[in-house]
Amino acid sequence: MILFSNQKTAFATCLGCQDAPCVFFKESEITPANFDGFPVNRCIDVCATGAIRIGDNGLPLIDNEKCILCGACASRCPLGAIRLVAGRGAVIEVAPNEAFLEATNSDSHNAELMRNLFQTLPTEGVSLIESDDIVNEITSKIQKAAAVVGDQFPNLLTRNLLISSGNNAAISRKGNNFMRMDIVLSNTMETSGVVEVEFGQDANMEAPRDVLDSIAVLVSRYNWTIKNTASFIVTDLLPNRRSEYWHIIQDINNVFGIKIGTITIFCLMLLNWNRKKLILLKNHNFYADRAIDSYRAEVLEPLMQRKLKLNNLPNPLVDIAK
Ligand code: SF4
Ligand code: SF4
Known part of the structure; x- marks a missing residue:
């Protein structure tokens, strides 16, 4: 209306x-x-x-x-x-x-x-309210789409959702082997972003290292500064609590002071359904590491500014399972 x-x-x-x-x-x-x-x-x-x-x-x-x-x-x-x-x-x-x-x-x-x-009017309103049934519906639709579209699908879907949530986002051409980063983000000239897209639990282990690799290239060869670079990983499922992934994310923050955020493709959809902007900040608000109790309560729900209407069973689309 x-x-x-x-x-x-x-x-x-x-x-x-x-x-x-x-x-x-x-x-x-x-x-x-x-x-x-x-x-x-x-x-x-x-x-x-x-x-x-x-x-x-x-x-x-x-x-x-x-x-x-x-x-x-x-x-x-x-x-x-x-x-x-x-x-x-x-x-x-x-x-x-x-x-x-x-x-x-x-x-x-x-x-x-x-x-x-x-x-000129404020763009508010929710286009779809999450539910457990919708989670199931979307999970199966994504699997089918990935099979049809092929290996570019995770990067394309991520790029498109990032643009829809208020950023410029670029993916590299297929077959280009010189630029390792999956997505480069910008919305102001002050802060830029680098994104790794990794679907599949095994691939997650490599993602934090790939982010560091990308930052090194961008800072050393393209005049980016670590201070003004936000970096994060987009995945299909959050790694479970025992995964070394959360340990590596914490180590990188402790040693280099680089906070790599983690967000699932479903969370990007939630942002779009709720017309929330993804704001590029170096100390951005979807950082999580092994010290976190609940991704859903400490990262996602503050971003959404409300409780999610999903049951409380651990769901790796929105939380870190034991
Ligand atoms: S919601 Fe729109 S952009 Fe997304 S899959 Fe459907 S038609 Fe495509
Ligand atoms: S953005 Fe698309 S759906 Fe909306 S008014 Fe324009 S053409 Fe129609």
């Missing part, structure tokens, strides 16, 4: 934006502001599974068979015209209503003006 400045309310309807931010990223969003020469993968698709495209009528169209409910497209629609429906997928509201007729019936200039009006 949209509240207009004249206090009228209406359900949002797709205006058929010329640039379709729900379907395509801008070139600037997929290019790092701080790294000339990074071999950027130029894919501008917002949807990592290829579920959303422009239809013959010029409006975006979603294939719910492919949709994994990640929320990237929905959080980029300035009108809130994309709903996330559990058990189905993302749905675009296209039914006209009185409040939107003027914009949809007129030229693209007026549609742009209407959109800008919305962009």
Whole structure:
């Protein structure tokens, strides 16, 4: 439901934006502001599974068979015209209503003006409330999508969710062996970010070392400073408490003063569903190491500013299991 400045309310309807931010990223969003020469993968698709495209009528169209409910497209629609429906997928509201007729019936200039009006309003609201059923649904959808899209899927999905949560994010072109880092982030010229994407418990062990490797290259060859670099690891499941992973993360902080954050792909989706921004800070607020009691209570719920509506059984998507 949209509240207009004249206090009228209406359900949002797709205006058929010329640039379709729900379907395509801008070139600037997929290019790092701080790294000339990074071999950027130029894919501008917002949807990592290829579920959303422009239809013959010029409006975006979603294939719910492919949709994994990640929320990237929905959080980029300035009108809130994309709903996330559990058990189905993302749905675009296209039914006209009185409040939107003027914009949809007129030229693209007026549609742009209407959109800008919305962009002056605070973007709040939750597009999907988490539940245990949704966790199960998404886990199986992600597995299927990974099999179809192939080995670029974790990096593409992570990049797209990071952009949707307010950063520029670049992944390197497939086949490039010179740049080891998976993703380079920037949202201001002051703080930059480097991200390792590691799915699978065994791969997690290598991730902290890969982050250090990337930081060394960026600082020594590309004029980054450790002081202004945020680094983190995106994974599918949090390693369990006995894993050496949390020990290594703590050692790196103790010896080098570098806090490497850890976040799961599901937590990135949660941020998108709740329209939270991921803010790049060196001492960022998703740092966790072996001293932490509960990732969910100490890292995730403070980020969400509320308790999660999930049962309290250990779930490696949102917490560190024993
Ligand atoms: S769904 Fe939203 S962002 Fe996409 S074209 Fe329609 S109004 Fe624009
Ligand atoms: S919610 Fe995610 S997977 Fe579904 S259409 Fe939108 S971007 Fe694609």
